[in-house]
Amino acid sequence: MPNPGFIRGTHHLTFCVGGAQEDYDFHVRLLGLKSVKKTVLFDGEIPIYHLYYGSRLGDASTLLTAFPYRQAGWMGKRGTNQLKILNLSVPAGSVGFWSDRLDEFDVEHEHTELFGTERLSFAHPCGIHYTIVGDPEPDSREPYGGAGVPAEHAIRGSYGTTTSVREPEPQSFFITEGLGGTLIGSEGAHHQFQIGDEHGHGRMLELVEEPSLPQGTWQFGEGTIHHHALDAVTAENQGVVKDWIVGLGFTDVSDVKDRGYFFSVYMRSPGGALIELAYSTPEGFLIDESEDELGTHMCIPPHWEDRRSEISQLEPIETVETVVG
Numbered sequence: 001m002p003n004p005g006f007i008r009g010t011h012h013l014t015f016c017v018g019g020a021q022e023d024y025d026f027h028v029r030l031l032g033l034k035s036v037k038k039t040v041l042f043d044g045e046i047p048i049y050h051l052y053y054g055s056r057l058g059d060a061s062t063l064l065t066a067f068p069y070r071q072a073g074w075m076g077k078r079g080t081n082q083l084k085i086l087n088l089s090v091p092a093g094s095v096g097f098w099s100d101r102l103d104e105f106d107v108e109h110e111h112t113e114l115f116g117t118e119r120l121s122f123a124h125p126c127g128i129h130y131t132i133v134g135d136p137e138p139d140s141r142e143p144y145g146g147a148g149v150p151a152e153h154a155i156r157g158s159y160g161t162t163t164s165v166r167e168p169e170p171q172s173f174f175i176t177e178g179l180g181g182t183l184i185g186s187e188g189a190h191h192q193f194q195i196g197d198e199h200g201h202g203r204m205l206e207l208v209e210e211p212s213l214p215q216g217t218w219q220f221g222e223g224t225i226h227h228h229a230l231d232a233v234t235a236e237n238q239g240v241v242k243d244w245i246v247g248l249g250f251t252d253v254s255d256v257k258d259r260g261y262f263f264s265v266y267m268r269s270p271g272g273a274l275i276e277l278a279y280s281t282p283e284g285f286l287i288d289e290s291e292d293e294l295g296t297h298m299c300i301p302p303h304w305e306d307r308r309s310e311i312s313q314l315e316p317i318e319t320v321e322t323v324v325g
């Protein structure tokens with residue numbers, strides 16, 4: 001019996017970076033994404049920014065979200081048994097544009113080909129691996145095209161992620177039996193699975209076998225990817241998917257957490273990747289900013305309001321958009 005619930009595709013991808021300014025510049029000024037929300041991490045005792053980048057309205061599957069940890073001094077270590085690469089979709093014909101743009105910004109990159117797609121591999125200033133994937137399939141997501149990137153070449157959002165594993169079988173079981181995914185193919189040490197349905201995006205979960213690499217860290221720390229959130233669409237379906245996975249024996253699943261703009265449960269997968277099942281609230285990002293003002297305020301959740309003075313100690317960010325309050 002397959003999972004009686006469903007996954008749509010990716011909801012968002014979340015990672016720990018170094019400085020807030022270099023992260024903002026990388027996503028907004030280089031990759032041409034929109035800064036759709038500036039808020040703080042809801043967990044923990046110290047204020048940490050939570051910066052969201054994506055399409056004009058920050059639609060699910062376009063979202064990249066960053067915790068800048070350098071000011072707090074928390075370092076992570078990349079390795080195996082950990083999420084390794086953030087893969088972003090562009091139209092197949094736009095890879096050349098991105099190669100030229102990375103050159104223009106002096107970002108070292110490598111051309112690769114994997115699973116029938118042309119790719120550009122490069123790194124965030126904090127060291128996290130990114131890949132731009134030329135997706136030959138049509139993509140219905142609205143291109144944003146900020147920072148002078150023509151809309152036709154704009155990053156459409158997530159293609160998926162790559163997880164570094166010691167051996168592929170346990171994670172393969174989790175993806176196919178737990179998430180209802182399908183193995184698309186294998187090329188040497190690389191394996192590609194597709195999850196989600198025809199309405200979703202960011203549906204490719206890839207594994208790379210790296211058995212001799214030391215273990216990567218899982219705590220919040222600069223330079224590491226923290227989790228891959230999948231879109232469960234509704235509260236009811238989130239519960240169904242979660243219960244099915246628990247029934248397979250993956251019982252280390254969190255409670256449902258209110259993230260302000262969406263509700264989340266987290267589970268550690270056997271390949272080391274932290275997987276989140278999320279569903280957006282009806283208001284989503286418009287709960288504290290209007291459509292035209294997305295990304296132009298420091299949005300502090302109600303339970304952090306008494307700590308506004310501490311939050312104001314976070315490093316200032318020079319932004320493209322005017323930020324008030």
Ligand SMILES: [Fe+2]
Pocket residue numbers: 012014227229264276
């Ligand atoms: Fe998340």
